[in-house]
Amino acid sequence: MRIRTQFIVAMIMSGLVLLIVAVSVLWTIQQIGRLNMQEEIAISIERGASELSYLSNDYLLFREDQQRTRWETKWSSISRDLAQLKPSSPEQQIIADNIKANHLRLKAVFDNVASASHDTTRTPAAESVQSFTQVSWSRMAVQNQGIAFDALQLSQIIRDRKDQVRHTNNQLMFILLGAFSAYFITNYLIVQRRLLSSIADLQAGTKVIGSGNLDFALEVKRDDEIGELSHAFNQMTADLKGVTASKSELEVEIAEREAAQQALHAEQERLSVTLGSIGDGVIATDVNANVVILNGVAEELTGWTQEEAEGKPLLEVFDIINETTREPAENPVDKALKTGVVVGLANHTALIAKDGTERSIADSCAPIRALDGAIIGVVLVFRDVTEQKQLENERERLHRQVEDELEISNLLLRAADTLAEPIDLNGVLESLADIVLDVTGSRRIGIYLLNKKTYELEAGAARGESILPVGSKFNFKQLAPQFQSVVYDKQSRVIDYESADVAEENRQRAESLNIKVALSVPLIYKGDVLGILALDNPGERQNVTERDIELVEGIAAQAAVAIENARLYEAERRIADTLQEALLTVPEGMNGLGYGYMYRSATEGAKVGGDFYDLFELGGGRVGITLGDVSGKGLQAATLTSVVRSTIRAYALDGHCPSKIIAKANEAVRLASGPASFVTVFFGLLDTATGKLTYCSAGHPPAILHQAAGVELLREHSPIIGAFADMSYTEEETYLQKGDSLVLYTDGVTEARRDEEFYGEERLIDFLTQAQEIPVKEIPQAIYNDIVAYSGGKLLDDIAILAISLAGEPRDRY
Amino acid sequence: MIDIKLKKVGVPNVNMLTLSGEFDLSDQDRAQGLLPEILTESCNGVIVDLTGVTYMDEAGIETLIYYLQELTRIGIYMAAIVKPESGLMNKLKRFGIFDCVGIKVFSSVGEAEAAIKADRCK
Numbered sequence: 001m002r003i004r005t006q007f008i009v010a011m012i013m014s015g016l017v018l019l020i021v022a023v024s025v026l027w028t029i030q031q032i033g034r035l036n037m038q039e040e041i042a043i044s045i046e047r048g049a050s051e052l053s054y055l056s057n058d059y060l061l062f063r064e065d066q067q068r069t070r071w072e073t074k075w076s077s078i079s080r081d082l083a084q085l086k087p088s089s090p091e092q093q094i095i096a097d098n099i100k101a102n103h104l105r106l107k108a109v110f111d112n113v114a115s116a117s118h119d120t121t122r123t124p125a126a127e128s129v130q131s132f133t134q135v136s137w138s139r140m141a142v143q144n145q146g147i148a149f150d151a152l153q154l155s156q157i158i159r160d161r162k163d164q165v166r167h168t169n170n171q172l173m174f175i176l177l178g179a180f181s182a183y184f185i186t187n188y189l190i191v192q193r194r195l196l197s198s199i200a201d202l203q204a205g206t207k208v209i210g211s212g213n214l215d216f217a218l219e220v221k222r223d224d225e226i227g228e229l230s231h232a233f234n235q236m237t238a239d240l241k242g243v244t245a246s247k248s249e250l251e252v253e254i255a256e257r258e259a260a261q262q263a264l265h266a267e268q269e270r271l272s273v274t275l276g277s278i279g280d281g282v283i284a285t286d287v288n289a290n291v292v293i294l295n296g297v298a299e300e301l302t303g304w305t306q307e308e309a310e311g312k313p314l315l316e317v318f319d320i321i322n323e324t325t326r327e328p329a330e331n332p333v334d335k336a337l338k339t340g341v342v343v344g345l346a347n348h349t350a351l352i353a354k355d356g357t358e359r360s361i362a363d364s365c366a367p368i369r370a371l372d373g374a375i376i377g378v379v380l381v382f383r384d385v386t387e388q389k390q391l392e393n394e395r396e397r398l399h400r401q402v403e404d405e406l407e408i409s410n411l412l413l414r415a416a417d418t419l420a421e422p423i424d425l426n427g428v429l430e431s432l433a434d435i436v437l438d439v440t441g442s443r444r445i446g447i448y449l450l451n452k453k454t455y456e457l458e459a460g461a462a463r464g465e466s467i468l469p470v471g472s473k474f475n476f477k478q479l480a481p482q483f484q485s486v487v488y489d490k491q492s493r494v495i496d497y498e499s500a501d502v503a504e505e506n507r508q509r510a511e512s513l514n515i516k517v518a519l520s521v522p523l524i525y526k527g528d529v530l531g532i533l534a535l536d537n538p539g540e541r542q543n544v545t546e547r548d549i550e551l552v553e554g555i556a557a558q559a560a561v562a563i564e565n566a567r568l569y570e571a572e573r574r575i576a577d578t579l580q581e582a583l584l585t586v587p588e589g590m591n592g593l594g595y596g597y598m599y600r601s602a603t604e605g606a607k608v609g610g611d612f613y614d615l616f617e618l619g620g621g622r623v624g625i626t627l628g629d630v631s632g633k634g635l636q637a638a639t640l641t642s643v644v645r646s647t648i649r650a651y652a653l654d655g656h657c658p659s660k661i662i663a664k665a666n667e668a669v670r671l672a673s674g675p676a677s678f679v680t681v682f683f684g685l686l687d688t689a690t691g692k693l694t695y696c697s698a699g700h701p702p703a704i705l706h707q708a709a710g711v712e713l714l715r716e717h718s719p720i721i722g723a724f725a726d727m728s729y730t731e732e733e734t735y736l737q738k739g740d741s742l743v744l745y746t747d748g749v750t751e752a753r754r755d756e757e758f759y760g761e762e763r764l765i766d767f768l769t770q771a772q773e774i775p776v777k778e779i780p781q782a783i784y785n786d787i788v789a790y791s792g793g794k795l796l797d798d799i800a801i802l803a804i805s806l807a808g809e810p811r812d813r814y
Numbered sequence: 815m816i817d818i819k820l821k822k823v824g825v826p827n828v829n830m831l832t833l834s835g836e837f838d839l840s841d842q843d844r845a846q847g848l849l850p851e852i853l854t855e856s857c858n859g860v861i862v863d864l865t866g867v868t869y870m871d872e873a874g875i876e877t878l879i880y881y882l883q884e885l886t887r888i889g890i891y892m893a894a895i896v897k898p899e900s901g902l903m904n905k906l907k908r909f910g911i912f913d914c915v916g917i918k919v920f921s922s923v924g925e926a927e928a929a930i931k932a933d934r935c936k
Contacts, residue, residue, distance in 0.1 A: 631872040633839070676880035678872075680909070699909040719910025723879045727910075747872075756868070758901070796838075797871065 002224040003191060010187050017180040021173060028169035034086075035162040039155045041081045045099060046151035048078040053144035056110065060133045060140075063117045075107055078147070085154075092157055099150045106143035109136060198226035202233060214241035280363065280383040287377055289314045289333045301361070301384060303354030318380065323348040323360060332365035336378045342366040351382070360386040404547055411439045412554045419558050425566040429461035432533070432559040437463055439555070440548050442535040447523075449531040449563075450476065450487065457532065465538050466513050480506035483520055487529045492521040492553055494544045514538040521552045525560040533559075572635050583641050586615045592688035593623055595804045596777035598784055602748070602795045610637030610679075611746045611800035614645050616652070621689040624652045627744035627802050628681030628700065636674070640722070643672045644679055658683050658696035659731040662721060666698070666729070669722030678723040682744050691736040691810035696729050701750060701761070704743040705734060706768050713761075714742075741776045741805045743768060745783070748797035752787045759790050779803035816841040816867070816874075820852060825927045828859035834866025837874035845877045849884060859891040861926045870902055875909060882917055891933065893918045893926045 052074050059067035082100050087093035113136040201218060208216040214237060218230040275282055281298035285291055291309045294317070299305055302317050309317045320329040329350075332343040344364045351361045362385045368377040415435045419428060433445050444464025448457040455476045459468045468474070476484065480502055482495045495502070496517050497510035510516075518536035522529045533556050536542055584599050597613055610630030618624055626648050630640040647668040651661040662683055669679055682703055684695035697703065699720030702713040718729040736742060745764070752759040767786050774782050780801035787799065816837040823830045829852050837845070852860055862881065867874070878894070885892045896903045898921050906912060912919050920926040 629872070631876050675883060676876040678876065678879060678909075701908070717908070717910060717913075719913070720875075723883075751869075751871070 003195070004225070006187065006191055010184065013183060014180065017176050021176055024169055024172050024176075028165055031165045032162050035088075035158050035165065037084075038086060038088075039158040039162070041085050042151045042155035042158060045078055045081045045085070046148045046155065048074055048081065049144045049148035049151060052078065052106065053141060053148075056140040056144065057137060059110075060113065060137050068114055071110060075103070075110070078103060088161065089157075092154060095150050095154045095157065099147050099154070102143045102146040102150065106140055106147065109139045109143060112136070113140070194222075194226065198222070198229070202229065205233060205237075209237055209240070214244060280381050281361075283309075283314065283318060283380045283382075284368065285314050285333060285377050285380070287337065287375060289337065289378070291317050292377065298382075301351060301353060301359060301382070303357070314380070318382075319352040320349050320361070321352060322346065323350045333378050333380060336365045336367045337375060340367050340369075340375055351384075359384045360389040362388075408547065408551050408554065411551060412558065415439070415555045416558050419555075419562040425460070425563065425570055428559065428562045428566045432555070432562075433461040433463050435555055436533065436535060436552055439551055440535060442519075442542065443537050445533065445535040447531060447533050449523075450529060460531065480510075483532070483534075486520045486522050486532055490522050490524055490527075490529055492519065492549050494519050494549070496541075498541070516541045517544065518542075519544045519549065519552065521549070521556045523556050523560040523563060525564045530560050530563055575635055575638075583612055583614075583638070583645055586613070587617075590615065590617060590623060592621060592807050593686075593804060594776045594807050595802065596775075596780045597802045598780040598800070600784060600795065600799045602797050602799075610641055611748060611798040612641045612645060613744070613800050613802045614649070615802070615804075616649055618652055618685070621687060623686045623688060624649065625684040625686055625695075625742075625744070625802070625804060626681065627746065627800060628679055629746040629748075629798075629800070630679045631677050636677075640669060640673055640677060640679060643668050644681060644721070648681075648683055652683075652685065657731060658685055658694055659718070659729040662696045662698050662718065662729045663727070666721035666727055667725070670725055673722050676723065678720040680720050680747075684742075686736070686742075686804070688806060689811055691738075691740075691806055692733060693736055693742065694731055694733040696731040698729060701745060701747050704745075704765065704768060705736070706741045706743060706772075707737065708739060711765050711769060713765075736804075736806050736810070738806050738809045741768075741779060741803055743779060743783075744802040744804075746798065746800045748795065748799040749783065749787060749801065751797060752791045752795060752799070754791055759787055763790070776803045776805040816845065818845060818848060820848065823861060823923060823927055825859065825930050827856045828861060828927070828930055829854065829857050830861040830863055830923070832863040832866065834868075836869040837867055837877070838869075838871050839873040842873040842877055845874075846880050849881065853885075853888075853890070857890065859893075859930050860885060861893050861895060861923065861930075863895045863923065864902060865895055865897045867902055870905070875905075875911075878911065878917065882911075891930060893920060893929065895920050895923060895926055897921070 052071060055067060055071040055074055059071050082096070082103060085096050085099075087096045113132075116132065116136075205216060205218045217234045217237060220227050220230045220234070222230075275293070275295035278295060278297065281295065281301045283291060283294040283298050283302075291312050291314055294302070294304065294306055294309055299309075302309070302319075304312075304317045314333050315331060318333075320331075321327060322329050329346055336343045342364055343366075349361055350358050352358055361382045363382045365378055365380045367375045368379055370376050418431050418435055429447050429449075433447055436442070436445055442464075444467055445462070446459055446467055447461040449460045450457055456473045457476050457479075458473045459470050462468060462470055476487070480495065480497075482493060482502065483506075485491075486493050494517060497507055497515050498517075502510070510518075515536055516539065518534050519542075521533045523531040523533060533552065535552070584597075586595075586597055593615075595615060597615075599611060599613070610628075610632055612626075612628055612630070614624070614626040616624045626645065628641070628644055630637045630644065632640070644665050647665045648661055651664045656664070662681065665679075665681065665683075669677070678699070680699040680701075682695060682697045682700045684693050684703075686693045695703070695714060695716060696718050697714065697716035698718040702715045705712040705714055712734070714732065714734060716730065716732045718731075719727050721727070750759055750761050750764060764783065767783065768779075771779070771782055780803050783801055784799060787795070816833050816835045818841075819832045821830055821832065822828070831848070831852055833845070860881070862878070864870070882892055894906075894917050896906060896919050903919075906917075906919070911917050918926075918929065920929060
């Protein structure tokens with residue numbers, strides 16, 4: 001509760017108490033006055049009763065009207081007093097009622113006496129008068145005494161009541177005063193305590209703040225005037241702190257400004273020293289691009305002194321050009337002023353000094369801004385990079401050189417890979433032509449092989465317009481001496497056919513072929529020139545670089561090796577082909593036997609394969625049938641083929657059974673072959689008279705016996721021959737009927753592929769089942785055609801197929 | 815081109831050569847040239863895993879025979895792992911290498927390891 005409210009409540013309480021006291025006093029006075037009056041009335045009545053008693057005696061004695069009147073007057077006086085009597089309690093009322101009753105009875109007695117005195121007829125004797133008088137006196141005395149006694153008693157009661165009122169009033173006064181005093185004292189003490197406590201807090205807070213602690217704040221515990229005072233006190237403290245802080249900041253700012261001024265001064269000194277000692281040229285301009293300051297290096301590089309340059313347009317002092325075009329370079333200052341960003345100098349910028357000295361420079365130009373961001377000038381920083389540029393140019397040159405060499409190496413590696421792929425001479429020459437055109441960008445090339453015996457050059461590969469076709473030959477010695485020197489000197493040469501050194505005849509020939517400048521490179525293998533490689537751009541004076549020559553020479557060296565290898569391979573192949581051709585020869589016809597056969601080498605990897613077949617008569621209607629596959633390729637395979645074929649023939653003629661013959665062939669091959677070489681072979685002895693076929697299949701795909709009833713696979717599980725010694729071989733037998741066909745094949749048939757899928761045994765059987773009408777002589781070609789159709793003509797292995805049937809009906813086998 | 819990896823297996827001193835892909839003539843020299851690497855000083859057994867081989871021509875067979883010849887010559891055990899019922903398995907069976915030549919064939923590495931362990935316990 002607020003203190004003000006407390007005071008108001010106290011005042012109201014005090015007023016109420018005083019009002020109650022005043023009312024009580026007034027009421028008491030009034031009550032006492034009323035009781036005094038009632039008491040006087042009662043006393044008056046009591047006295048009147050005494051007088052009436054006297055007047056009654058007097059009347060009774062004298063019986064005169066005067067006494068009567070006096071008595072009646074007095075009685076009336078008492079009646080008035082009785083009328084004024086206001087009893088305030090039942091007890092008083094009873095007494096008052098008794099008095100009134102006695103008063104009325106007194107009147108009645110008196111009136112009776114009075115009437116008796118005036119009635120003459122009824123005049124009693126003396127004795128009777130005395131008795132009457134006595135009786136009447138007694139009656140009136142009784143009434144008068146009763147009235148007096150009651151009046152006296154009533155006055156006494158009223159007096160007691162008056163005392164009681166006074167006493168009660170006094171008690172009330174004391175109680176009220178006591179209660180008010182207690183309230184006042186308590187209220188006073190509480191308010192005083194609160195005030196004193198709060199004042200003490202304020203006093204303590206004042207001391208704390210006075211000591212300089214402006215962070216102090218009084219704890220506001222109350223919501224009254226003291227609380228407001230505490231708030232105001234705290235606000236005052238905060239304001240004081242703010243004022244103090246502002247003052248401190250002001251002092252700090254003043255100190256900082258002083259320090260900044262000192263720093264600025266020092267910075268100006270440092271800037272001056274720095275600009276003087278900096279390694280780069282520095283030029284500062286105003287917003288109009290007029291020179292304001294330039295340091296010592298800038299003076300040196302531009303040839304202008306500070307005094308000469310100050311106020312001059314920058315471009316007059318800072319004269320820059322493009323090193324390559326020699327045109328004025330873009331002005332970086334204007335750009336920096338316009339764009340407000342740092343601008344770098346364009347590459348290849350050169351500074352022309354006042355004395356005409358030219359230097360390569362680099363670096364940048366940056367705008368200078370005022371505090372409000374407005375551009376007030378630019379600062380141009382530049383340095384002499386002439387030496388650095390020379391180093392960079394050298395580095396770039398070396399880098400290009402390394403890159404060129406790396407590229408050449410990569411191209412040569414690629415060329416080596418490409419040239420290694422083909423194994424035939426034409427393939428090598430075609431690849432060589434493509435590679436050289438690819439890496440040099442030339443549009444025409446001719447590769448000519450030299451026949452040293454005839455001195456003829458033969459075109460082996462050609463690309464481009466008006467080029468001599470492949471296979472065309474010409475006399476080497478009729479060519480330009482410059483061209484011939486490539487062979488004689490074994491060195492590459494760039495021949496300018498338009499130069500005066502070239503004879504007219506040769507120039508005209510070159511002109512007819514639209515040759516202007518050509519590069520000719522010898523193909524050299526172990527010191528021998530195998531041929532010449534010539535390239536040019538028809539109708540153009542081709543710019544042949546050292547790199548081109550180096551590159552083509554590298555490729556030519558590899559090509560020469562590949563050409564020589566291809567030649568050797570071709571020689572070997574020719575031998576192998578010849579040998580295999582001889583080995584694959586079968587008789588044109590045999591008694592009692594129909595047959596067809598074929599051999600095709602693989603289209604991929606053109607080495608001579610090891611597939612072979614053989615048919616030979618043994619006499620007595622017996623025929624030896626061989627079909628095999630020698631592992632490996634080339635001459636070695638052909639040699640092994642010869643060994644197998646001749647061994648089988650020899651032992652067959654000697655009358656051995658197939659398993660024995662194959663066992664002998666195993667030993668022969670094992671001795672003749674290198675490690676791990678092996679042969680799969682089917683060998684059968686067919687008795688054309690009985691149709692009996694005894695056979696041994698050593699690791700070979702099963703032969704297919706195609707009969708009217710169906711197809712039978714002649715599986716016989718003997719191992720391969722040639723790999724291991726002392727192997728055991730077995731044999732089986734079956735019978736052919738007329739119309740049956742026995743089909744032998746190598747795994748080049750079943751392993752022919754279309755993508756990842758093989759032609760397979762089942763497909764071969766299906767084909768034979770559906771090809772029953774094909775004559776036996778045509779079966780091998782038909783199978784081959786089906787394989788080619790299946791594989792898309794891409795055969796990865798050699799193929800040998802042999803189909804046999806009996807020409808006539810066999811006799812009874814038993 | 816065949817992919818060739820050489821690694822150890824769960825049996826001490828046994829190396830495993832894993833071939834995968836197609837084996838043809840162009841792979842022969844590379845594969846045969848690995849033999850010295852296979853035959854480390856402590857090696858006394860070689861497993862050739864052929865389960866990943868999709869095609870093997872006669873050059874591949876030659877290589878297997880070459881391995882077997884060389885290993886047999888110096889007394890080292892050799893086993894092959896071939897996918898059962900595969901074209902390669904049929905081809906090897908037809909060539910008689912399993913039955914007559916001496917290469918032991920299994921269908922998994924575990925089988926091969928167990929066989930080698932058992933063989934050593936004899």
